Amino acid sequence: MGLQLLDESSDYCGELMIPSKLLFGxxxxxxxxxxxxxxxxxxxxxxxxxxxxxxxxxxxHNEGLNQRKLCDILSLDESLATRTMRTLETEGYIVRERDLKDQRSYTLMLTDSGKKIAALLEEEIVKWWSEVLNPLDETSLAILSAQMDKVSQRAINLNRARIDSKKVDK
Structure with missing residues (x-):
């Protein structure tokens, strides 16, 4: 028995009935x-x-960013990114230098090894997504991409607004 989708106006009616909007996650x-x-x-x-x-x-593609800015752009947890950056530095893929503008932060540069692995990873993930998205024509892909960008930005903005409002409440 598969999942039965409900439209927005429907109520939950049994264990396997799920509103279609909840399946995006x-x-x-x-x-x-x-x-x-x-x-x-x-x-x-x-x-x-x-x-x-x-x-x-x-x-x-963007060498010389500081770690804080990189985490903000990619919506990454700063403490996890810091641990990962230390590993990347130890393994010889990046160099972290104190940011001249902000001594609390680091500027990040790839080593030659880091550039090689980044190029390889980018090539591999492009191939993988090309295979995954193969069933979609160019128009569908453009629409999907635009809508995903829109929804992703909305999610980021909603969460930032909630976090900021909690800071104000304290």
Whole structure:
């Protein structure tokens, strides 16, 4: 027995009935987990995890950012990113230098090894997503991409607003 979807006006009527809007999280989660599995498979031979992927690839195209700005852009947890950056530095993929403008922060640069692995990872993930998205034509893909960007930005803004309002309440 599969899941039965309800429209917005329907109530929950039994264990297997789920409003269709709630399934987006399921699909996003499935895609994310599958992408992570693919990345982990590739990255384990370099002693890294999939969390390193966005950091390496973003720095590949935007070297010289400070760590705080990078975490903000990628919506990453700063403490986890700090631990990952230390690993990347120890493994010889990045160099962290004190930010001249903000001594509490670090400027991040890729080493030659970091550039090589970032290029490889980018190539691998582009191939993977090309295979995943293969059933979609260019128009559908453009619409999906635009809508995903819109919804993602909305989610980020809603969470930031909630966090900011809690700071004001204290």
């Amino acid at each position: 399921k699909y996003f989660s499935i895609l994310h987990r599958q992408e992570q599995k693919h990345l982990n498979h590739i990255m384990q031979e370099y002693g890294l995890t999939s969390f390193s992927y966005p950091l390496l690839v973003y720095l590949y």
